[in-house]
Amino acid sequence: TTGPSSNPDSSPTVESVEDNPDGGCHIYRNGYYESSIAVVEGILEVNIIQMTSIQMTESQAENSLVDFVVTCQGSLPTDVCTVVSDPTCQVSKSVVCDPIAVTDECLLTIRRAFEEPGTYCINITLGDDTSQALASALISVNGGEST
Secondary structure: OOOOOOOOOOOOOEEEEEEOOOOOOOEEEEEEOOOOOOOOOOEEEEEEEEEEEEOOOHHHOOOEEEEEEEEEEEOOOOEEEEEEEOOOOOOEEEEEEEEOOOOOOOEEEEEEEEOOOEEEEEEEEEEOOOOEEEEEEEEEEEOOEEO
C-alpha cells in the first residue's frame, strides 16, 4: 500500500517502453499500468484441545477409536488431513483426508481408528484454497483406551 502522494499532480504514472525488433525500426508504447492485490487471512492456527477414546463393546474392539477436538483461528477450513506416524513423527503409517463443512466457528471433532495399541504421532492439517495450518500431538493407544 502507499500513502497519500506529496506530488500535487496525482495522475497515474505513464511509462514508455521501446522495442527494437529488427535493429532499424523503433516502436514506442505508452500506457497506464494498474494492479490489485487481494489479501487473504488464511488459517492462522490449529489446536488439538481434547483427545477422547471411544468405548466399544468386546465385539467391536478390533480397532481403537479416538476423537480429536480441534479448533482453529483465521479463515474456515474446507478439508482436514490426519497423518498417523511412529512416535518420532518420521515414518508415516496412514494418511486420511476428508472434506469438511465448518459454518460459523472453527470447532470440529475428528474420529480416527488405530489398528493396534502403541504410541503414535498425530499431525492434523486444516486447509482451504489458500492456506494450511498444522497441529501435532503424541498419543498412546492401549487396546481401546488412549491417554
